[in-house]
């Protein structure tokens with residue numbers, strides 16, 4: 001097989017199974033929306049299962065996001081097969097480890113969201129994350145503040161995860177443009193900067 | 207063709223609008239709520255002035271939809287599974303009266319009880335009422351079924367049930383929409399006595415319903431939603447219902463399933479397809495979300511036919527929702543199990559928001575109850591149910607909507623005095639008023655706390671139908687106005703609240719205390735929308 005054909009074949013079998021994780025109110029669905037826009041623009045198929053209802057009140061929330069160029073059957077990602085766990089909270093990133101594949105990446109924010117009395121020692125949580133063969137642990141909150149607003153932290157996280165998602169980076173940038181368009185040029189640019197800073201961190205630390 | 211990325215619930219809302227629906231009637235309940243919310247926000251719904259306001263409960267919702275059908279127009283009623291318990295009287299009898307305009311009951315089950323008291327399977331209600339049931343396996347089917355379900359209802363002359371489960375409701379996928387149909391014109395039922403279920407007419411209508419079963423079966427057998435998929439390996443035949451079909455196909459991409467499969471998304475069960483599977487295969491595996499309804503009926507009492515595997519013989523768990531892993535196990539497939547959850551991971555249960563008025567009410571109640579033995583507060587369903595957990599641990603029951611008042615009355619009848627009911631404003635409007643009337647008529651020694659956050663918050667902050675009416679309802683039902691008190695649940699009013707609670711707990715009769723402060727989530731989203 002020629003190199004070109006091989007590349008074509010690899011490109012043809014695009015699949016990213018992503019677990020998004022966080023705490024109710026942290027807005028993990030904004031990440032899903034940006035990714036969804038990017039995937040749609042790339043002509044890819046999507047299925048995405050969300051958590052609504054009871055668990056939104058400060059409880060653990062997650063979303064199964066599946067992107068592929070082939071038809072997707074299940075709305076849920078099978079155990080041990082996720083390509084990526086993308087978590088905006090460190091302890092929550094560990095809750096979904098049974099979904100992570102042998103070659104999967106865990107990308108998590110390291111700022112804890114403490115709303116329970118028995119939240120574990122953060123060092124113990126980080127130690128568990130470091131045990132994994134492939135992970136990115138990033139201080140998304142600090143980077144977000146540097147670019148202008150702590151609310152951009154989810155876009156830092158998306159940026160940090162982007163090297164491990166099989167979608168062209170420019171398409172993800174366009175996804176962000178689409179969802180923040182209404183809020184004006186400044187907000188768009190800030191979120192794009194957050195995205196790029198997250199990506200740069202991951203590239204340096206992978 | 208444009209593809210929309212729709213949640214299952216949104217696909218149903220869009221399908222219903224495109225199917226020429228003139229009214230949606232619903233009471234909120236996870237995972238069904240967003241169907242109505244989607245329609246409420248839809249420009250075409252506004253343009254057509256489709257009815258889309260919330261009803262007081264599921265029974266009033268379904269009956270109103272039936273009334274719209276009587277007048278010839280297409281209507282949908284939406285609810286969660288336990289909501290159908292409330293609407294069951296209307297639903298089962300609507301199968302007897304039949305419909306004029308197309309009528310769809312969309313009911314959303316919650317296996318694994320993500321946000322519910324139980325995981326009852328609504329297909330039993332559909333079978334009980336003897337009407338066709340649709341159960342989509344994809345968001346596209348959910349759209350198509352909602353759009354075409356009205357015509358199916360008009361053809362079969364009965365309400366049609368559209369049954370979904372949590373994962374179908376709250377999962378997004380691409381949906382292609384079809385042409386928007388016109389609404390029906392106003393028309394009277396062809397048979398003017400059709401809706402009068404006097405025994406003589408009811409007996410005739412019941413025979414008609416029984417005779418219609420052949421048609422329903424034929425429609426199922428010919429339905430595009432049901433099909434037989436060939437397979438080489440006949441050691442096993444698989445029946446896959448609704449969304450379970452996807453979990454199965456996850457393991458056999460691009461049509462590589464070696465076993466024959468009957469995909470089912472319309473009931474009654476398509477007999478011919480299943481008989482063929484039974485004839486061709488050595489064993490059957492039944493995959494269905496919810497209770498083993500199909501499995502039970504195929505297995506039979508003596509289980510002396512083809513061996514049937516599923517939830518009843520332990521091949522699959524008897525309870526909880528299905529997923530691809532459980533089905534892989536049932537098929538004997540090996541897969542990487544992922545990494546274990548480390549022990550440091552603590553549970554993160556949902557909790558009342560910081561600053562929520564229910565918190566202030568509970569703190570004051572606990573103080574006022576300190577002199578009594580524990581276990582006197584009966585509660586209901588809403589955000590305030592979280593008062594069962596630490597640090598409050600105030601309430602001792604949560605059964606079904608409205609049961610706080612009636613259970614408190616029963617306990618008081620038994621001698622547990624005082625007994626206290628804790629109920630929200632929406633739940634009071636839904637099912638609390640009739641119980642209050644019972645208590646007033648018997649001068650029961652109960653105190654009813656209606657914690658009024660002016661919103662249906664548990665389900666995301668919908669409008670409460672009791673807004674601004676609670677005091678007048680209580681007075682109208684006959685509560686002595688001297689024993690109805692309203693207070694703002696804030697820390698600065700704590701002493702006053704404790705005093706009120708103490709006084710009314712000691713009063714031998716019905717009293718009502720209304721802590722009233724808007725839900726902070728609702729207040730902030732209201733402010734966001736005003737901007």
Ligand SMILES: Cc1ncc(C[n+]2csc(CCOP(=O)(O)OP(=O)(O)O)c2C)c(N)n1
Pocket residue numbers: 233234235236264286288289290292323587588589590607629630631632633634659661662663664665670
């Ligand atoms: C029969 C039935 N219908 C709907 C629901 C879903 N549900 C649970 S709590 C709730 C709203 C309760 O509102 P309210 O009593 O005002 O309390 P709040 O959540 O606002 O505190 C609803 C609709 C249910 N559990 N049972």
Ligand code: SF4
Pocket residue numbers: 057557558559561562563564589659663664725726727728
């Ligand atoms: S959503 Fe509203 S009612 Fe529910 S806990 Fe939060 S503030 Fe309280």
